[in-house]
Amino acid sequence: MIREIYVLYKREFLKLIRSKYMWFMMIAQPLMWILFFGNSLAGMPSSFLNQYFGVSNYLTYMLPGMISILMMTMGVFASMSLVFDKRVGYLKRILTTPTPKSAIGLAKALGAVTRGILTMSILLFLGIVLGVQFTVNLIALLEWFVSLVAVGIGFSLIFMALTANTADVQAPGAVMNLITMPLMFTSTALFPKQFFPSWLQIISEANPLTYLTEIGRSALVYGTIPSLSHLIAVLTFTAVSMVLGTIVIEKTLTAE
């Protein structure tokens, strides 16, 4: 299993770093987020920002949230890549070998996480260049990294499980709309929850992005050690989606 995951991951990795467009997207996307979205509140009085977000720079507040969203959307690439492998027949090549279907899913999930980590590094780098001040906590940073990888794997498996039995190239996009939008706006990735209506607060507490984002803010914005429950929440999400995701992939992944 490890051997298969390793070599399939290597394939994902090589294809990733050899694609010019991927590099372009990996740089352009963070740039546009930071320039347009990150600065959308730049003219806001800092007293308001302090009161509402707890920091005087929205970009600082938002970066961990953006990275959470980024990690979630990477799952779409995993699912697209799976559908693409079906379209070109490559999945048939893999499936005529004794490779477990779940190894294919896990390798793609790791590929998506790699892409996420690379994009995130560029995002952070751009943030620093644009003068974002971080208050770093190392333990939290480590927890955050683990959580990012975990959530990335979790979402990738969910996305792939939902598109495992189709070869329709539209499917990953449809699933993305179904999942990412609601999760994005019901988490604390973009806005703090103390001003949410109570029903939205409840939803946000069941949303893994909230915990991932809070761990990220502890690591970069508040410089504190996050509550252990956050990490537990994130890892629980990943464990559940890994178990369900791999079962569904094993059961429903079609060769074409």
Added chain:
Amino acid sequence: MEYAIEAIELRKLYGDVIALDRVTFHIKKGEIFGLLGPNGAGKTTTIKIFTGLTKPTSGQAIVAGFDVVKNAREVKKRVGWIASEVIVDDELTGWENLEIQAKLTGVKNWKERAQDLLKYFNLWEAANRPVGKYSTGMRKRLEVAMALLHSPEVLFMDEPTIGLDVGARVGLWEVVERINKDFGVTVLLTTHYMEEAERLCHRIAIINKGRIIAIGTPDELKTKYGTDIIELEVKDKVDTSVLSKFGEVILEDGKVIIKTKNAEEIIPEVVKAIGSVKSVKLKKTSLDTVFMNLTGASIEGEQVNIQRLYRRIRLARR
């Protein structure tokens, strides 16, 4: 366990389409077996079932004693597969493609084997180039090398020589013959080339619309289903009724075509019966005629249709 491949009452439905209809055949260990049939006959579907890519609707498929549904993993360890559409990863190099195949099939000393195979298939120089930049034949050869990497017991080849030049085609035939003789690899191949089937296959099954309609050695099939074709150029009109005792008679502008069993013996009588023969051509029975007799395809009929179709297109354009 004398059989390497067994199909027992295999049925495969795709919605309303019956792709396979109670297909049964047994392939002995060490045999090269050809599956011949017109487009859409069910050849690829058969191979997909045996390689575990799709499940049969009913019936049993057994490879090396293992059921492909119940024991998929054991089957997959033992089979190699060549797709009719060449499947390799274009963004990776030939070497990387082989590495993936090797690790997925659990080959231990893969580097030496990969090197040998690349050299054998004349791809060693191109090993580190992206496969997307290979020619069609190079990609096909790489695919064959990938299929042989883990020394499979049973090889499934779906139209293996499609797109290969004459040299590469003969080269691949030699490979198939050699691995079959030296290592006892059982081969199931599909092909549209009768000379390929004749050269390689110990036994052939002809499949049409999902059903096996004939099975046997090439010689057996030729004796049983083959017909010789006598083609005579004639000067005058011919009375077909005097010829029908020799076999099936077709008249075609200035030509008489007779399908018969023992052409050499009846030619003198035919010539005498017609009287005004300009020339005689004899086509001995071949797998082509067997194929066409069994699958109902006929060259003459199609020619007429094409003529009519073409004339209609020209009329429509005016």
